[in-house]
Amino acid sequence: MIEDKVVIITGASSGIGEATAKLLASKGAKVVLGARRKDKLEQIVGAIEKEGGQATCLVLDVTRQSENDAIVKLAKDTFGRVDVIFLNAGLMPNSPLSALKIDDWHQMVDVNIKGVLNGIAAVLPTFTKQKSGHVIATSSVAGLKAYPGGAVYGGTKWFIRDFMEVLRMESAMEGTNIRTATIYPAAINTELLATISDKSSAEAMQGIYDKFGISPERIANVVAFAIDQPEDTTINEFTVGPANQP
Ligand code: NDP
Numbered sequence: 001m002i003e004d005k006v007v008i009i010t011g012a013s014s015g016i017g018e019a020t021a022k023l024l025a026s027k028g029a030k031v032v033l034g035a036r037r038k039d040k041l042e043q044i045v046g047a048i049e050k051e052g053g054q055a056t057c058l059v060l061d062v063t064r065q066s067e068n069d070a071i072v073k074l075a076k077d078t079f080g081r082v083d084v085i086f087l088n089a090g091l092m093p094n095s096p097l098s099a100l101k102i103d104d105w106h107q108m109v110d111v112n113i114k115g116v117l118n119g120i121a122a123v124l125p126t127f128t129k130q131k132s133g134h135v136i137a138t139s140s141v142a143g144l145k146a147y148p149g150g151a152v153y154g155g156t157k158w159f160i161r162d163f164m165e166v167l168r169m170e171s172a173m174e175g176t177n178i179r180t181a182t183i184y185p186a187a188i189n190t191e192l193l194a195t196i197s198d199k200s201s202a203e204a205m206q207g208i209y210d211k212f213g214i215s216p217e218r219i220a221n222v223v224a225f226a227i228d229q230p231e232d233t234t235i236n237e238f239t240v241g242p243a244n245q246p
Helices: 013-026 040-049 065-078 102-130 151-174 198-213 216-228
Strands: 005-009 028-036 054-059 084-087 134-139 179-185 237-240
Touching: 005 065, 005 102, 005 237, 013 028, 013 054, 013 216, 028 040, 028 065, 040 054, 054 065, 065 102, 065 216, 084 102, 102 134, 102 151, 134 151, 134 216, 151 179, 179 216, 216 237
Parallel strands: 005 028, 005 084, 028 054, 084 134, 134 179, 179 237
Antiparallel strands: none
């Protein structure tokens, strides 16, 4: 059931996070949105409320533990509990290793890996106490298959796969009933390519997205499907992308 679930979404100011927030709110979830751009978050909350949905937001940089803790607190103070966290914030500044874009490498590790760890650290005590909770994370097909230009990005998304599987196993062993779902999207039309500063990588990716990219609502549908399963059922992995992308 989605209705009345309290769902925290990181990276909610655009793309997949925004589409998911709007879809879940339209199905009766109470959504708590986090990202760095306050104006975008407030616009999305306004749009959800205009449609009769319930939403709130907080400026969140996932690289800061205190801000992850604060969004969990906001969810509990506003809506009384947390049922789902969608760890979705991420960026993809692809480049060949020889370009030595070291700052980009570190930023991907900080946001795509440490951001996920910070989110889990913030929410796990609540889920453990409740003996229920649902962790959904956005990996990527880059977490399943290597490609030139994606060494660091792909590595951060491989990490999510391993991490989520261990989370599932440990919560089953410890009896905390935490459900997990990892999503591996292919080309989805969002603002993601804007994070690529390497010209050749940007052009190569733009070509792929122009040819194949599909709407972020497709991923929102999958998140909704995962949440909607019976509480005793976890669907661990979804690979989702354009039907015509090889
Ligand atoms: P967008 O660029 O549209 O969304 C990325 C979101 O992450 C934004 O809301 C951005 O908000 C947020 N974000 C970035 N850095 C931080 C930070 N430090 N703290 C908090 N929020 C942050 O792209 P997508 O919707 O495509 O990306 C969502 C996820 O999907 C990412 O993890 C991406 O890797 C993954 N993905 C996307 C695919 C695609 O084809 N689009 C394919 C496979 C995976 P703000 O700037 O306001 O902080």
